[in-house]
Amino acid sequence: MGSVRRASAWLGLVDDNGGENYYDEDYADYAEGAEPGQSWVTDPRVRVAADSAHDEGRRIATVTPDGFRDARGIGELFRDGIPVIVNLTAMEPSDAKRVVDFAAGLTFGLRGSIERVATRVFLLTPADYKVVNADHRSGGDGFFNQS
Structure with missing residues (x-):
């Protein structure tokens, strides 16, 4: 008691x-x-864009987990509709695989998408976001065309 x-x-x-x-x-x-749902927010490995972006609905979280126990924070951010960049470079390969499996299930269950940005770095986007890839082969002269 x-x-x-x-x-x-x-x-x-x-x-x-x-x-x-x-x-x-x-x-x-x-x-x-602190309240149970808010204690992980003070974790220095989790950064969310400024509060002014929160008011306008334009926030992106970056998370660098140390182990699989940090997957809950990723899930809570994603469930709140925030795109999450997950950097797994500091993790052991076995735990990193578990986090990727968790993230894949999370995005599938909430109709989002997961995309590999770099080696061991992934972008999780909710269903109402669209990721635009800058493709250099698309038509147009392009900014760096020197001819």
Whole structure:
């Protein structure tokens, strides 16, 4: 039982129920710091564009996970409709494969897309985004055409 709940029970402000309640002690101290869904946002490996972009709906997150346990943060960002760039260069190959499998299932389930940008770097885009590839073979003179 959390310390506040114990003190309240000792003072008689709440019913103690003889220790039989549905309150899990493992999560008691977790809620005292930050809200459970918001604690990973302070992770320095996760960066989201400025708040002004949030107001206009133009945010992209970059995530550099250390292990598979960081996949939850990727999923939560993507589920909120934010495109995510996942940089797996710092991970072990076995964990990187698990994260790619997770990301592929995530994008399939939410009708998004996953695209390899570079070696071990992937872009996850929600369904309402379109990725435009700059193809040099498309017609036109092009900016760098020197002829």
